[in-house]
Amino acid sequence: xxxxxxxxxxxPGAPWELIDLALDPPGPGELLVEFVASxxxxxxxxxxxxxxxxxxRYPIVGGHEGAGIVREVGVGxxxxxxxDHIVCSFRPSCGRCDFxxxxxxxxxxxxxxxxxxxxxxxxxxxxxxxVRYGASAMLGTFSxxxxxxxSSCLVVEKDIxxxxxxxxxxxxxxxxxxxxxxxxxxxxxxxxxxxxxGVGMNACQGAQIxxxxxxxxxxxxxxxxxxxxAFGATSGYTSLAEASDVILSTRRGGADAIILTAAVPSIPxxxxxxxxxxxxxxxxxxxxxxxxxxxxxxAPMALRNLSIRGSAIGSSNxxxxxxRLISLYRDGKLKLDELVTKHYTLDEIGPGFDDLAAGxxxxxxxxx
Numbered sequence: 001x002x003x004x005x006x007x008x009x010x011x012p013g014a015p016w017e018l019i020d021l022a023l024d025p026p027g028p029g030e031l032l033v034e035f036v037a038s039x040x041x042x043x044x045x046x047x048x049x050x051x052x053x054x055x056x057r058y059p060i061v062g063g064h065e066g067a068g069i070v071r072e073v074g075v076g077x078x079x080x081x082x083x084d085h086i087v088c089s090f091r092p093s094c095g096r097c098d099f100x101x102x103x104x105x106x107x108x109x110x111x112x113x114x115x116x117x118x119x120x121x122x123x124x125x126x127x128x129x130x131v132r133y134g135a136s137a138m139l140g141t142f143s144x145x146x147x148x149x150x151s152s153c154l155v156v157e158k159d160i161x162x163x164x165x166x167x168x169x170x171x172x173x174x175x176x177x178x179x180x181x182x183x184x185x186x187x188x189x190x191x192x193x194x195x196x197x198g199v200g201m202n203a204c205q206g207a208q209i210x211x212x213x214x215x216x217x218x219x220x221x222x223x224x225x226x227x228x229x230a231f232g233a234t235s236g237y238t239s240l241a242e243a244s245d246v247i248l249s250t251r252r253g254g255a256d257a258i259i260l261t262a263a264v265p266s267i268p269x270x271x272x273x274x275x276x277x278x279x280x281x282x283x284x285x286x287x288x289x290x291x292x293x294x295x296x297x298x299a300p301m302a303l304r305n306l307s308i309r310g311s312a313i314g315s316s317n318x319x320x321x322x323x324r325l326i327s328l329y330r331d332g333k334l335k336l337d338e339l340v341t342k343h344y345t346l347d348e349i350g351p352g353f354d355d356l357a358a359g360x361x362x363x364x365x366x367x368x
Contacts, residue, residue: 001025002032006126006143007349008133010059012050016349021061021133024125026074026147033086033148037166038141039065040344040352040364041198043286047136051288054115060134061117061126062349063366064090065170066141067162077150084155085162088169089318090114090137092151105317110151114138120149141169142349144368154322163343163367164336165326167198170313171363172336173321175202175261177314178284180210183257187211192247192255193233194240194271195262196224197356198339198363199284201231203259205334206314208232214250216243219262221359231335240270252276263287268308269296277304284311339363 002023007016026032044062046052070084080086092114093105100108110120117134118124124132125147126140133140140146156165175198179185191207193200196219207215209232217233218240219225225236237243247255254276260267263285271281285292300306314321328334341361344352352364 002145004143004145005346006061006140007063007346008059008061009048012058014048016048016062018347019128021126021128021143023145023147024127026072027121027123028075029077029121029150030074030119030147031070031077031080031150031153032072032145033068034071034145035066035068035141035143035368037067037163037368038063038366039167039169039171039198040349040356040366041065041170042356044136045353045356046286052286053289057116057134059131060136061140061143061146062136063141063143064137064139065166066139067166067169069162071145080150080153080155085158086153087156087165087322088139088141088148088153089313090139090170091313091318092120092138092149093317093319094120094151103317105319106312106315111312119147120151142346142366144346154319156322156326160326163365166365167336167339167363168322168325171198171339172202172325173316173318174284174311174314175199176206176325177316177321178259178261178282178311179203179206179257181315182284182309182311183259183280183282185210185212185257188213189256190214190216190247190250190252190254192216192218192243192258192271192274194218194258194260194264194267195285196221196228196236197261200261201228201339201362203261203284204228204232209328209333216247218243224359224362227362230338240267240274244274247274255279257282260285263292265291265293268294272296272301272306272308275304275306278306280307280309282309282311284314340365343367
């Protein structure tokens with residue numbers, strides 16, 4: 001039995017706590033992974049605060065974005081060997097359910113159970129003093145070692161550092177896919193991206209790669225607006241109201257797609273009013289279900305053929321999307337290294353989330 005250091009949440013509202021946990025060996029279809037790097041995402045902090053939504057089971061090991069090295073494989077694991085480098089996905093893909101078979105692995109049946117923190121077998125591999133700890137998104141990347149399902153990872157080439165590839169587990173496919181897959185940005189489109197964090201920057205990259213003529217970014221932090229130009233933004237404003245005249249004066253009198261990557265309660269209704277007929281609002285943000293809600297008039301939605309779309313991991317099938325993103329990175333068309341503002345140790349997880357909340361980071365990454 002292995003002992004591992006982990007950042008855990010014992011109950012909603014409790015601070016991050018660093019403790020040593022016992023870790024059972026992998027069962028059938030499972031892997032023991034040594035995580036090298038883990039991204040700091042707002043969703044983990046929302047889970048800590050108890051505002052993530054869903055039926056989260058506590059106590060739980062945090063972290064759902066990460067990359068590491070396989071140290072042991074369980075019975076029945078296929079295509080993955082000890083020593084392989086892997087990138088994890090916070091949405092598992094079983095490859096067998098109706099959704100996976102239809103090419104919609106981003107809503108795989110297993111994803112309905114990730115809030116519980118148990119593996120597909122129903123087992124919890126982390127424990128301490130007789131208490132079983134769940135793993136965020138069936139991963140728990142805020143632990144140096146974890147047991148995960150083979151459904152939650154993809155083997156990648158070893159020549160790119162894992163600390164570079166870690167952000168492919170959430171921020172990059174979520175933002176890039178929100179533009180390319182969910183919003184289905186077309187050449188010449190006007191795209192508005194609300195929120196210039198890790199997901200928002202990649203929504204900008206996705207929109208640019210898809211051929212958008214304008215990518216307008218909205219964020220209250222001026223430094224993030226300036227940074228967004230390197231990720232494909234053509235202009236930026238501190239609020240949607242400030243940008244409204246520019247958006248409404250575009251060729252077709254509005255935006256073809258508005259991608260929401262920050263949980264701002266008042267934004268959805270304002271955004272819908274700035275869409276061209278046939279336009280769409282893509283929601284790639286999670287927020288407190290009590291305050292982050294939709295309240296939009298129905299008649300204009302129908303008369304103007306507008307749509308509102310949710311976007312789980314950018315509607316991306318990660319086994320296909322991650323290799324595509326790596327190829328774009330190799331060709332110099334996708335920025336990954338520039339996305340990471342600062343590295344932290346696991347002991348610095350509190351200050352790391354403070355930096356995220358203060359708008360100082362695009363993405364912070366913990367190096368184990």
